[in-house]
Amino acid sequence: MSAPAVASTSPSTALADAAREIVEVGRFLSVRNFVPATSGNFSRRLDARTAAVTRSGVDKGELTEADVWALDIHAPPPPGSSAETHLHLHLYRDRPHVQAVLHTHSMVSALLSNLRKAEGELRLSDFELLKALGDNKTHEATVSIPIFPNDQDVPRLAARASELLAQRPECVAYLIAGHGLYTWGRSMAEARRHTVALEHLLTYELETMKVRR
Ligand SMILES: [Zn+2]
Structure with missing residues (x-):
């Protein structure tokens, strides 16, 4: 009798794996004070049409796997989803590699994005840590992080981000003024590396502004 064919990953297994990664990254980011109170949200692609996304109203350091829902990236988010789910789903629709x-x-992302919102972007250069972003090979590159005005109409904000990012395929992050940071990656590990690197780069920039006053 021949060996049974190896089953491909079932949808429920993929969701459980993604949920475990999200619970873990929630703890990692929470202890660094990047997601105070119940703020922030995280997601992981499951397949071409589905992503696992954290639900609304949970402390991100205390997530359980049940707080992570599988959502259709082309459908309106269901009740109980985070209001910002739209900002995750447009990235999965627009960028198949995400x-x-x-x-x-974090405090620095809220403060710095407010201070620099009139410029519409934050330009970062001459920091070694820029090499942690995407495929950057050198600190000599200048990386531009778009800054969008905050907007409680999240579908409108998602449409604005989608439109601008279509012109910026190299972009790996954006800021929302007075609010926070969105970043993404080709894996959870890359997205986490981008988050930590950007939190440090934003801190360098804010500290430099203080010294220059
Ligand atoms: Zn937010």
């Missing part, structure tokens, strides 16, 4: 999206509300 595997994970992380959104944080």
Whole structure:
């Protein structure tokens, strides 16, 4: 008797794996004070049409796997989803290579994005840590992080982000003024690396502004 064919990953297994990754990254980012109160939200692609996304209203350091829902990336988010789910789903629709999206509300991302919102972007250069972003090979590159005005009409904000990012395929992050940071990656590990690197780069920039006053 021949060996049974190896089953491909079932949808429920893929969701459980993604949920475990999200619970873990929630703890990692929470202990660094990047997601105070119940702020922030995280997601992981499951397949071409589905993503696992954190639900609304949970402390991201205390997530359980039941707080992560599988959502159709082309459908309106169901009741109980985070209001910001639209900002995750447009990235999965627009960028097939995106595997994970992380959104944080750290103090530095809220402060610096407010201070620099009139410029519409934050330009970062001459920091070694820029090499942690995407495929950057050198600190000599200038990386532009778009800054969008905050907007409680999240579908409108998602449409604005989608439109601008279509012109910026190299972009790996954006800021929302007075609010926080969105970044993504080709894996959860890359998205997490982008989050940590950007939190440090934003801190460098804010500290530099203080010294220059
Ligand atoms: Zn937010």
